[in-house]
Amino acid sequence: MYPIIRMRRYRKDSNIRSLFKESEIRPEKLIMPVFVDETEKDKKEIPSMPDIYRYSLSAYENYIKYLEEIGVKSIILFGIPAHKDETGSSSYDSNGIIQKAIRTAKQNTDLNVIADLCLCEYTSTGHCGIIENGYVNNDKTLEIYQKEALSYADAGVDIIAPSGMMDGQVKAIREVLDKNGYTDKLIMAYSSKFASGFYGPFRDAAESAPQFGDRKSYQMDYHNGDEALREIELDIKEGADIVMVKPALAYLDIISRAKRLFNMPMATYSVSGEYTMIKNAVKSGYLGENIVDEVLTAFFRAGSDLVISYFAEDYIKSHGKH
Numbered sequence: 001m002y003p004i005i006r007m008r009r010y011r012k013d014s015n016i017r018s019l020f021k022e023s024e025i026r027p028e029k030l031i032m033p034v035f036v037d038e039t040e041k042d043k044k045e046i047p048s049m050p051d052i053y054r055y056s057l058s059a060y061e062n063y064i065k066y067l068e069e070i071g072v073k074s075i076i077l078f079g080i081p082a083h084k085d086e087t088g089s090s091s092y093d094s095n096g097i098i099q100k101a102i103r104t105a106k107q108n109t110d111l112n113v114i115a116d117l118c119l120c121e122y123t124s125t126g127h128c129g130i131i132e133n134g135y136v137n138n139d140k141t142l143e144i145y146q147k148e149a150l151s152y153a154d155a156g157v158d159i160i161a162p163s164g165m166m167d168g169q170v171k172a173i174r175e176v177l178d179k180n181g182y183t184d185k186l187i188m189a190y191s192s193k194f195a196s197g198f199y200g201p202f203r204d205a206a207e208s209a210p211q212f213g214d215r216k217s218y219q220m221d222y223h224n225g226d227e228a229l230r231e232i233e234l235d236i237k238e239g240a241d242i243v244m245v246k247p248a249l250a251y252l253d254i255i256s257r258a259k260r261l262f263n264m265p266m267a268t269y270s271v272s273g274e275y276t277m278i279k280n281a282v283k284s285g286y287l288g289e290n291i292v293d294e295v296l297t298a299f300f301r302a303g304s305d306l307v308i309s310y311f312a313e314d315y316i317k318s319h320g321k322h
């Protein structure tokens with residue numbers, strides 16, 4: 001009448017518990033997003049994202065040296081350009097803000113430098129591609145993405161992360177890289193990126209909100225899981241080295257399904273809105289700080305190999321160098 005199998009044996013004390021710990025956050029698997037702003041003189045806090053800043057190029061240089069010092073291994077860069085136009089031409093300017101930021105990071109640190117590749121920060125329309133008759137033209141956008149990818153590679157980027165959700169973007173970028181001898185540049189594809197309300201704070205941060213309409217004709221419908229897996233499968237066939245699910249918290253089922261289906265390195269992006277929710281709840285004292293550990297652990301437990309999170313800096317700082 002008593003339990004024969006007692007699960008509580010596994011939990012007796014912290015020494016015993018550590019024997020059975022199944023998943024763990026490895027600081028080197030966390031990637032810190034960094035905003036570099038061509039219009040900024042120093043640094044400015046993003047109002048909806050406490051403790052996250054937009055940096056001028058020189059403030060950025062100090063910041064990434066500091067990140068390296070505390071043990072951060074990888075950053076993902078986002079640029080806010082001084083000039084926007086309909087085709088997002090400053091996105092592939094060899095002296096553009098991201099190109100400069102890549103060179104600065106490669107010259108001053110040993111960080112893995114990942115660059116987000118999109119157009120929404122660079123177009124006057126705020127869309128992730130070229131608009132024709134009120135609609136984003138897929139294939140013309142790919143031509144711009146190729147120029148952008150090549151300019152990132154020329155600047156010395158390690159990993160290119162296309163986030164625009166155009167069909168064929170991974171193949172287009174792989175081709176232009178290979179043709180120019182950049183066979184060793186990795187592609188981290190934002191494969192299943194959903195049209196999500198969780199990007200709100202980022203769009204303030206990067207000044208990249210669409211000026212009309214929304215992104216639903218290219219980003220995914222959050223009702224669809226099977227379709228997300230097809231997106232991931234296609235990116236693998238097109239030559240992606242890492243595939244990503246984004247956002248993270250509301251999409252753990254997709255991460256878990258994809259990890260089981262494909263033998264691929266998987267990343268997940270815990271986006272600005274997720275950061276804002278948790279950060280503000282902790283700041284106001286409604287939730288304890290340990291919630292961050294719980295949430296980051298969930299991403300790894302679900303099957304993610306790499307996690308992009310605005311908590312990366314804090315987490316790594318408080319858990320020491322690895």
Ligand code: PBG
Binds near residue numbers: 116199203
């Ligand atoms: C660019 C891009 C976005 C994010 C990453 N890359 C914004 C968007 O798609 O609107 C969002 C990141 C975040 O919310 O933290 N397309």
